[in-house]
Amino acid sequence: MKDNKAKTDYLNKIIVEPMDIMQFLRESEDLRDDICPSVGKEIGKLLYFLAIYSNSKKIVEVGTSIGYSTSWLGMAAKKNDGHVITIEIAERLINEAKANIKMMNLEDNVTFIHGFGENIISDLPSEIDLIFIDSATKSYERLYEVSLNKLKKGGLLIFEDILFSVSGKRNIQKEMMNDFNIKINNDNRIEKSFLGIGDGLLLCLKR
Numbered sequence: 001m002k003d004n005k006a007k008t009d010y011l012n013k014i015i016v017e018p019m020d021i022m023q024f025l026r027e028s029e030d031l032r033d034d035i036c037p038s039v040g041k042e043i044g045k046l047l048y049f050l051a052i053y054s055n056s057k058k059i060v061e062v063g064t065s066i067g068y069s070t071s072w073l074g075m076a077a078k079k080n081d082g083h084v085i086t087i088e089i090a091e092r093l094i095n096e097a098k099a100n101i102k103m104m105n106l107e108d109n110v111t112f113i114h115g116f117g118e119n120i121i122s123d124l125p126s127e128i129d130l131i132f133i134d135s136a137t138k139s140y141e142r143l144y145e146v147s148l149n150k151l152k153k154g155g156l157l158i159f160e161d162i163l164f165s166v167s168g169k170r171n172i173q174k175e176m177m178n179d180f181n182i183k184i185n186n187d188n189r190i191e192k193s194f195l196g197i198g199d200g201l202l203l204c205l206k207r
């Protein structure tokens with residue numbers, strides 16, 4: 001993934017976040033060991049672009065952390081007159097993300113839910129426009145099924161980190177991710193596109 005890293009580093013230099021606090025959030029992560037990394041700027045911008053392009057109003061995110069990707073989705077929701085529901089298992093992070101989203105004036109467009117994404121999504125109303133999954137990869141298979149069930153026809157389902165362990169040494173995780181990717185690739189309920197940006201992004205369009 002060395003080539004990809006050089007390209008990502010280049011893009012990260014030229015992409016500018018629309019709010020200073022977004023840059024602050026992303027950069028402050030490097031000084032912390034109590035949170036997992038957020039998506040890069042290029043993926044944040046792509047999420048925003050896809051949400052705008054698809055005119056998504058009902059947006060769901062799994063894996064809020066401190067709200068960096070939520071801010072890109074929240075901005076798109078604001079522009080589309082829509083709303084983001086973001087789900088996080090770590091309660092301490094929800095409080096922090098809430099404060100960050102408020103500082104960006106996006107609080108009217110984002111609702112925070114504490115819990116496991118796979119359980120919460122099952123209880124949400126259907127006809128969701130866009131779902132972004134960036135949680136523990138061991139939940140991906142279950143999250144895929146519940147999300148597909150709740151997505152509207154033509155809705156977008158996006159997974160982050162699908163190549164994270166594929167090139168690594170951790171065999172169990174590598175096999176699990178490989179099985180997931182193969183399952184998706186063979187699923188005729190969706191159109192799909194595997195992208196090698198960041199740690200791997202998977203775009204699914206419900207047929």
Ligand SMILES: C[S@@+](CC[C@H](N)C(=O)[O-])C[C@H]1O[C@@H](n2cnc3c(N)ncnc32)[C@H](O)[C@@H]1O
Pocket residue numbers: 036037038039062063064065066067068069070087088089090093115116117118134135136139
């Ligand atoms: C990689 S971080 C999310 C980063 C965030 N999306 C961003 O780019 O700013 C993953 C987060 O998912 C949360 N998480 C893990 N498994 C989860 C699950 N099954 N449901 C909800 N949240 C989960 C973790 O606590 C962690 O904060």
